[in-house]
Amino acid sequence: MERHAVIEIGQDLITITHRPDTVFVSGQGAWLTDEGGKRHLDLVQGWAVNSLGHSPALITQALLAQSQRLLNPSPAYYNRPLLDLARRLVEVSCFDRVFLASSGAEANEGAVKLARRWGSRMRGGAHEIIGFEQAFHGRTLAMMSASGKPGWGDLYPPMPGGFVKARFNDLASVEHAMTPRTAAVMIELVQGEAGVVVADRGFVRELRALTAERGVLLIADEVQTGIGRCGHAFAYEHFGIEPDVMTLAKGMGGGVPLAALLCKEAFNCFLPGDQGGTFCGNPLMAAVGLAVVNEVCREEFLAGVRERAAQLSAGLQAIARDHGLVGERGLGLLRALVLPSDNANEVVAAAQALAPVGLLLNAPRPHLIRLMPALNISAAELNEGLALLRRALRQVLG
Numbered sequence: 202m203e204r205h206a207v208i209e210i211g212q213d214l215i216t217i218t219h220r221p222d223t224v225f226v227s228g229q230g231a232w233l234t235d236e237g238g239k240r241h242l243d244l245v246q247g248w249a250v251n252s253l254g255h256s257p258a259l260i261t262q263a264l265l266a267q268s269q270r271l272l273n274p275s276p277a278y279y280n281r282p283l284l285d286l287a288r289r290l291v292e293v294s295c296f297d298r299v300f301l302a303s304s305g306a307e308a309n310e311g312a313v314k315l316a317r318r319w320g321s322r323m324r325g326g327a328h329e330i331i332g333f334e335q336a337f338h339g340r341t342l343a344m345m346s347a348s349g350k351p352g353w354g355d356l357y358p359p360m361p362g363g364f365v366k367a368r369f370n371d372l373a374s375v376e377h378a379m380t381p382r383t384a385a386v387m388i389e390l391v392q393g394e395a396g397v398v399v400a401d402r403g404f405v406r407e408l409r410a411l412t413a414e415r416g417v418l419l420i421a422d423e424v425q426t427g428i429g430r431c432g433h434a435f436a437y438e439h440f441g442i443e444p445d446v447m448t449l450a451k452g453m454g455g456g457v458p459l460a461a462l463l464c465k466e467a468f469n470c471f472l473p474g475d476q477g478g479t480f481c482g483n484p485l486m487a488a489v490g491l492a493v494v495n496e497v498c499r500e501e502f503l504a505g506v507r508e509r510a511a512q513l514s515a516g517l518q519a520i521a522r523d524h525g526l527v528g529e530r531g532l533g534l535l536r537a538l539v540l541p542s543d544n545a546n547e548v549v550a551a552a553q554a555l556a557p558v559g560l561l562l563n564a565p566r567p568h569l570i571r572l573m574p575a576l577n578i579s580a581a582e583l584n585e586g587l588a589l590l591r592r593a594l595r596q597v598l599g
C-alpha cells in the first residue's frame with residue numbers, strides 16, 4: 202500500500218494509548234532530549250526503570266563488554282552473568298533461589314506457578330491466590346486477573362480464574378478470603394499504579410503472621426519497589442518482614458528488560474521442565490542487572506537515596522502547602538503529590554510544555570502526580586524539578 206506523503210507520528214503503530222507528539226532521541230542521567238533539541242528533566246525514568254538515570258556508563262559498559270563476549274548460549278546451559286547475578290541477589294536479600302526473566306508480569310506469572318506447584322504438592326491442591334483491590338501485577342491475561350484494577354477483571358473474557366481479592370490494609374478481609382484452596386497472598390507493599398499507597402506497617406506484619414500460621418505463601422511483588430527505590434535494597438526491609446517469594450523487574454535492569462523471581466529454599470519446588478523461557482537468564486541482561494545491583498545495593502548509595510527522598514518529600518510538602526493541595530505520600534523515591542481535583546493530566550502536559558526545558562511527570566490517577574526520579578539524581582536536579590513542578594502547577598491551578 203502507498204504511504205501518505207506526510208507521515209504522522211505513530212501512524213504505523215497499533216494504537217494502545219495516548220502519547221504526546223514528542224520523539225525522544227537521547228538521554229543522559231536525569232535528562233532526556235527530543236528530536237527538536239529540547240531538554241526535559243525526567244522524573245518518570247521509564248516508570249521507575251532507569252534507577253541510575255539515562256544511559257549511565259555503568260550499564261553501557263556492561264552491555265558493550267558482555268555483547269562482545271556472549272549474547273545467549275540458551276537457557277539450557279549455565280552462563281557466568283546468570284550465576285553471578287543470582288549469587289548477588291541471594292547475598293543482598295533474604296532469599297535462597299533465583300529465576301531470571303524479562304518482565305515483571307513474567308516474573309509474577311512465575312510466582313503464581315510456583316505457589317500453585319507448591320500448593321499441589323504440599324497443601325492438597327490449594328491453588329487460589331489472594332490479591333488486593335487496586336493492585337497492579339502486569340498485563341498478561343493471568344496478571345490482569347491477579348490485578349485489582351477496576352474493569353480489568355473482564356476486559357478480555359474468559360479471564361484466567363483462581364484469583365480472589367481482599368481489601369488493602371484490611372486483615373479481616375484477607376482472613377475472610379482465605380480458604381483451604383488458598384495457596385498464596387500476593388501484595389505490593391507500596392501500591393504503585395493505585396497511586397503510591399503505602400501499606401500500613403502493622404497490616405503487613407499481621408499479614409506475615411497470618412500467612413505463616415495458615416501455611417499460605419506470602420508473595421511480595423517488588424517489581425517497582427525493589428532494588429533501592431524505597432530507600433532500602435527491598436521494601437520488605439522497611440516493614441521488618443521476610444516474604445516467602447518476591448518478584449523484581451523495573452529498576453533491577455536499569456532500563457533493560459530484566460526480571461527475577463526469588464524464593465526461600467523451602468519453596469524451591471519446580472520440577473525440571475515446569476518453568477523456563479527462551480530469554481530467561483540470558484547473559485546480556487544479567488550482566489547489566491549485576492552492575493545495577495552491585496551499585497545500588499551498597500549502603501552508601503542507599504543512604505543517598507534516603508537523603509534525596511527526604512528532600513523530595515519536604516519539597517512536595519512545601520508545594521502542597523503553598524498551592525493548597527491535599528499533600529504528598531510515598532516511600533523513598535517513589536512518591537506522589539495529591540491534587541484537590543482531577544487535573545493531574547493537565548499538570549503533566551503543562552510540565553512537559555514548559556520552556557526552555559520541560560519536566561516529565563506521570564499521572565497514574567486523575568488527581569495524582571507520581572514522581573520516580575533516578576535513584577542517583579543530584580540535590581540540585583531535584584530542586585530544579587521541584588521548581589519546574591511549581592511553575593506547571595501555577596499554570597494549571599492558578
Ligand SMILES: *Cc1c(COP(=O)(O)O)cnc(C)c1O
Pocket residue numbers: 303304305306307309337338339340389393394422423424425450451
Ligand atoms: C510495572 C509493574 C508490573 C509489571 O511489570 P512489566 O515489566 O510491565 O511486566 C508488575 N507489578 C508491579 C508492582 C509493577 O509496578
